[in-house]
Amino acid sequence: VAVGPGHLDEEGKRIPLPVSTGNSVLYSKYAGAEFKGADGTNYIVLRVSDLMAILS
Template sequence: MATSIRSIKSLVPLLDRVLVQRIKAETKTAGGIFLPESSVKELNEAKVLAVGPGALSKDGERVPMGVAQGDRVLIPQFGGSPVKVGEDEYHLFRDSEILAKINE
């Protein structure tokens, strides 16, 4: 079940959590043809909107996060905690669940 909040800016991830929004697949081809919704698949690519400060190690030291705000990342097809704000849907993942960072 998705959690509903009013503003995404009021959501601050804790510890090693990462707040992401999936990048929507193109619904129009380069030639200008619109694709039906049934043929457009959900991408595993997302944009990082916010990151927590990092988890604590056994020694009590902060473990640095692998991603930063603004990064493009590859996320798993399933998992994460959905967060709904209005019509938009976001996901919270642990830093260790992020599959890869996409460098441009």
């Protein structure tokens, strides 16, 4: 997993994500949006709510 810095709440306070770079996660087959990068690498963009489990 690669992650960003989290999101901002209504007051502008940063809310960290429950996952970290390098974690393995489980998600539904139909979750997220798939796309191919300019280098040909396949990516999936997920919302935290799409995650079913953090495996490591």
